[in-house]
Amino acid sequence: MGRILRSVKLGMKSLMLHKLRSGLTVLGIVFGVAAVIAMLAIAEGSRREAQARFQMLGATNVIYRSIKPSDEAQLSTGGRPARILNYGLKYEDYDRILATVPNIKKILPIREIRKQIRHDEHALDGRIVGTTKDYAEFNHLEIERGRFLTQHDDDDYKTYAVLGSDTAKKLFPYEDPLGQAVKLGSDYYTVVGVTKERASTAGIGGSLAAQDYNKDVYIPLSSCRVRFGERIMNFRSGSMEAEETQLSQVTIQLTSTDVVSQTVPIIKGAVEPFHPKVDIDMTVPYDLIMEAERTARQYAIILGTIASISLLVGGIGIMNIMLATVTERTREIGIRRALGAKRGDITQQFLIETVVLSGVGGLLGVAIGVIIPKAIEQFVAETKAQVTWNSIILAFGISVAVGIIFGLYPANRAANMDPIEALRHE
Amino acid sequence: MSDIFSRNGGGASDRVVVRMTNLRKTYFMGHGSGGGLFGKRGGGEVLTVHALRGVSLEFREGEYAAIMGQSGSGKSTMLNLLGCLDRPTSGEYILGGYDVAQLDDDELSEVRSRSIGFIFQSYNLIQQYTVTENIQLPLTYQGNGVISEEFQERTMELARLVGLDDRLDHRPNQLSGGQQQRVAIARSLVNDPYIILADEATGNLDSATSYEIMDMLGKLNDAGKTIIMVTHEPDIAEYAKRIIRMKDGVIVEDGPSPRMLGGEHPAERMKMELSKHR
Structure with a gap:
């Protein structure tokens, strides 16, 4: 545990070396996570609104009206x-x-x-x-x-x-x-x-x-x-x-x-x-509720998918930056290997850096993703949004997973460098 | 000063720390044999380079040796093998009692983190780390990577030894070349290695600073550390007590340094030169 903590601390130092670059990379994840949470919140809000409206009519009721x-x-x-x-x-x-x-x-x-x-x-x-x-x-x-x-x-x-x-x-x-x-x-x-x-x-x-x-x-x-x-x-x-x-x-x-x-x-x-x-018309609230439920689910899937694509794009951004970082830090990798770092240590180091990037992005994204629906409710009338814990956990989880998945390749590439070649790298 | 070098009390002893027997290293460099996109399948012309053609060497504890040679003489290959960065094609290499020629990648890493101290020409400090963190780097790759109280103290002592105890929180880019090299020296000592390998340690430094660094290495050797340096500068090589000359992958000369045979100590010469410029 102490080791991981130390690695996270040292990883932060490496990331702070390029504040703007790290910040921009994080931004990709921030928007991805925020979009997922906000989109799902809007979907959930409209679902609940429709639910409430039909519940008022009574789920067990069948209504006939003269027309x-x-x-x-x-x-x-x-x-x-x-x-x-x-x-x-x-x-x-x-x-x-x-x-x-x-x-x-x-x-x-x-x-x-x-x-x-x-x-x-x-x-x-x-x-x-x-x-x-x-x-x-x-x-x-x-x-x-x-x-x-x-x-x-x-x-x-x-x-x-x-x-x-x-x-x-x-x-x-x-x-x-x-x-x-x-x-x-x-x-x-x-x-x-x-x-x-x-x-x-x-x-x-x-x-x-x-x-x-x-x-x-x-x-x-x-x-x-x-x-x-x-x-x-x-x-x-x-x-x-x-x-x-x-x-x-x-x-x-x-x-x-x-x-x-x-x-x-x-x-x-x-x-x-x-x-x-x-001259009569039947309304069945239960059918409407079911229909609304189906529509809401599709709505959530579509919105969630679109938002997830932005997370994916954020992940690709991270991978891109990490690949550049690995190349740029070839010599550092050589030094570390010469001083006793195993391949696993190098993998771990770069993986931690990527996960710190995506994790920080995820946290900021959650914060913004919770605020956006509130703002939409505030400024756009008749839109209700409901942020759910599930969407927060899902979005944050995906962001960390994105960090691991997209970090693995650059980290392995770093670990598999020949220490002698890496040391010679200018 | 000797109390922090636990492996040896001081002075040369009879204990052999490095024994190389008939070491060979052959590189195969193929044109297109690496399987590039348009590489000719099977038809690649393979170039065989015999970097070391059977080298046998011994270093005793407390020795101070310089390996000299032109580029292409095999001295870099020698350094890579000595530093456990590479494995020989054939032959035996015993370091501190272990046969390291047959170890796998992770085991070699372990040996490097525990038994070898590196000093490089371009210092090779990690830019984003402080002086303390740089000195402790080899320790982070030992065991669980947590730096014990004892090692924290040792870091302090080494920083004091190289005269940088007032700059522990500085970054390499806030230090001069000589100071950076002193951090590297402290780093090479932190794991109490069997051998310290110095690769053109003064190559990037001016004469005055080179003198300082060589003086420091000399003192370390006096305290009992085994130092093997690789250089192509005769002036620097003469600081060592033993000089090994290589050519075309074999040792062509191996004997005591001129200063051991009653010659002038290069430090004296350097001091003279420095005083002339002042």
């Missing part, structure tokens, strides 16, 4: 667009799923209506969500004050409402909203609860648009059905359009992630034959 069919789809089935556009999920779909599909833990029907929400002179364009007690759990909503909807509220057609945090702030800037009335459409509802603020979800494409839960009002689905009905009239510049939708969304929670892939076809079989018009 307005395209004009062509309407024409192909109905001849000309109906005056009243009837589309989307029906209560019978909900009942059929519940009756025929196995592995269901819970099922959540949702009806969404865009309407003005009023209290006295305060008004807000928000979203009225008719739903059941499970909505809060499905969407990770927490209650700030009061309570969420209950089974009784739904059973008894209660005119109770739970406000999103923004809704509550807008409508009741100076008052306690609990027990107060809000006007939704033509009816008054009593506020029984307010939800905590919740970060809005980003859209994931398809029918699941970005959702801002803070501007919602939640009312029992039964009340929603009887008070708002299923037809929504839109008056637009003299003409009138009517839509008829029973449910906006049905979220089916299955018992575990293991049954997701086998249950999805059963659900499709129960629902899709009744919707020839393509």
Whole structure:
């Protein structure tokens, strides 16, 4: 151990003899290691972000949403667009799923209506969500004050409402909203609860648009059905359009992630034959998670490979410099051999110098590689990066391995010099 | 001064440290036989050079000998063999009781680190090392390479002996030629070798410094060290007590130095010359 330590110390001295040269050589490894760590951090960051986004939708959930069919789809089935556009999920779909599909833990029907929400002179364009007690759990909503909807509220057609945090702030800037009335459409509802603020979800494409839960009002689905009905009239510049939708969304929670892939076809079989018009769309977060996982892995492999190439280039740089060094120090090698150094001693000496070069480069690279992702997060919005210990260990390990692999040839070349020839070298 | 030379108390003894018997060294130099890219296969003309054609020599402990000869006389080959840098083609070479002619590369290295002290024409110090580290270099290739307390002290003593104990942390490029050669002398003594080989030790030095170095070698010999030097300068060779002349790979003359036969000591002559220039 003492010997290695001494060799490292003396190796440093030799490297310090050419500070600029050693520094530039180290730089190759520094950038290589930093690139590997930073690239993997960005890959890992986007993986986690995608994971988190889909986890929020629930890995065991299957989501059906009503979508307005395209004009062509309407024409192909109905001849000309109906005056009243009837589309989307029906209560019978909900009942059929519940009756025929196995592995269901819970099922959540949702009806969404865009309407003005009023209290006295305060008004807000928000979203009225008719739903059941499970909505809060499905969407990770927490209650700030009061309570969420209950089974009784739904059973008894209660005119109770739970406000999103923004809704509550807008409508009741100076008052306690609990027990107060809000006007939704033509009816008054009593506020029984307010939800905590919740970060809005980003859209994931398809029918699941970005959702801002803070501007919602939640009312029992039964009340929603009887008070708002299923037809929504839109008056637009003299003409009138009517839509008829029973449910906006049905979220089916299955018992575990293991049954997701086998249950999805059963659900499709129960629902899709009744919707020839393509007016519903299924989202399976579990599939998205798996897909994201696959994409992230490919992403990591591609980025990691590109970064590794720079490490390789750094290694070639080291080898190049060490070969030049060995030639330049031929006489020194001769002196050492004459004074008793064995071939192994010479190999060891040059190998230690190379490993010190690549090791120092590796350490600096780790430092920079940890800082870069932070800087990217800081300056480039919407990019999350996550440095993992694995990537640090991997990158540093590779840098040391590069030192050994690329150092071996120059070191052996030094060791195999003829001492007499080496001594004579000018 | 003799207390740090543990192998010998002082003065010449009857113990033989080097015995060479009918040593031959033949080099084969081929045109293209080295297998170069366009080397003629098998058809290469091989040039045979007989560098040593049967040399028998003995050196006793405490001896001070000079090997002289023109270039091509075989004296460099002789030095390489004496220094265990090369193996003879045939013949026997006993150094301090060991037959070194048959040793492999690593064993030869071991012998060099323990039994031979080298002094070169161009000092051959390691530029990035300090005086102390240079003196200790042969020790790092012995055993586990860790320098013991005892050897640290020995290094100090040797530095004092060569008058460089105030420059232990200097680098070779901060020293004059004479000082560098003194570091090399200290280095050649650190492993307490059987023989000290000096290859044109004063070749790069001016007369005054040459005198200093030769004076130092003389004192070392007085203290009992065996010194074999290789030189082509008669003035320098005359410092030795025995002069061996080589020509065409054989010894043509082997006898006492003129100063041993009552001649003038070259140091006196040198002193005279130096005082003239002053």
